[in-house]
Amino acid sequence: MxxxxxxxxxxxxxxxxxxxxxxxxxxxxxxxxxxxxxxxxxxxxxHASQLGVMIGQTKWLLNLREAGEIVSIGSITEVPLTQDWFLGLTNVRGNLISVIDLAAFQGQPATPIDKDSRIVAFSSSLSFNSGLLVSRVMGLRNISEMELQGPADGTATPWIAQRYIDRESQVWTELNLSLIVQDPRFLHVGL
The missing domain is CATH 1.20.5 (Single alpha-helices involved in coiled-coils or other helix-helix interfaces)
Structure with a gap:
C-alpha cells in the first residue's frame, strides 16, 4: 500500500x-x-526596429512591414516532388501557406524543429502566402544601435541586404522578403 x-x-x-x-x-x-x-x-x-530571428545558425533581421504573423509550428503537410527546403503547407488562421527552410535553401544544414521553433508568415502586403521556419524569435532589434558592416553578399543574392554587428559583437544579416519572393530559384519549388 x-x-x-x-x-x-x-x-x-x-x-x-x-x-x-x-x-x-x-x-x-x-x-x-x-x-x-x-x-x-x-x-x-x-527607432529603425526589425524583427530578429535565428534561422539555422544565422541571426537575421526582418523588416516589420514584410514580416507578418508569428505562429507556433503545427502540422506541416509535405508536398511530394518538391525541393528539400520546401517543407510543405500549413494552415494559419484558415489560410494555407508554404513553409520554407531558408537555411536549407542556402545549402546549409536544415533548421531543426523544436519547442522554440516558429513560422514567420510573410506580410499580406507581399501577396505571397509563405512563411519562414525560424529556430527562434529573438524579438525586436534596433539597427540604429548597431554598426553597419555594409552590403552582405553582393549581387549573388540581392535579397540579402546589409550586415550589422550589435553591442555583443553578434553579426545580424538583413533579409529582404520582397526581393526573395522574386528570386526564380525561390519560386521554383518543384523537382
Missing part, C-alpha cells in the same frame, strides 16, 4: 503551476511583441 504524503501531492500541483506560469509569460511576451510590431508599423516608434 502506498503512502500519501503532502510532498507527493504537491509535486504535480507545482508542475501544473509552473507550466501555467510559463504559458502566461509566453502569451504576455507574444502580446508585447505584437504591440511593439504594430507601433513600429504605424510609425509610433522612431
Amino acid at each position: 502506498s503512502q500519501t504524503t503532502p510532498e507527493l501531492l504537491s509535486k504535480p500541483v507545482l508542475a501544473k503551476r509552473d507550466i501555467g506560469a510559463r504559458r502566461t509569460r509566453l502569451r504576455e511576451f507574444q502580446a508585447q511583441l505584437v504591440e511593439r510590431m504594430q507601433a513600429v508599423r504605424s510609425g509610433a516608434q522612431e
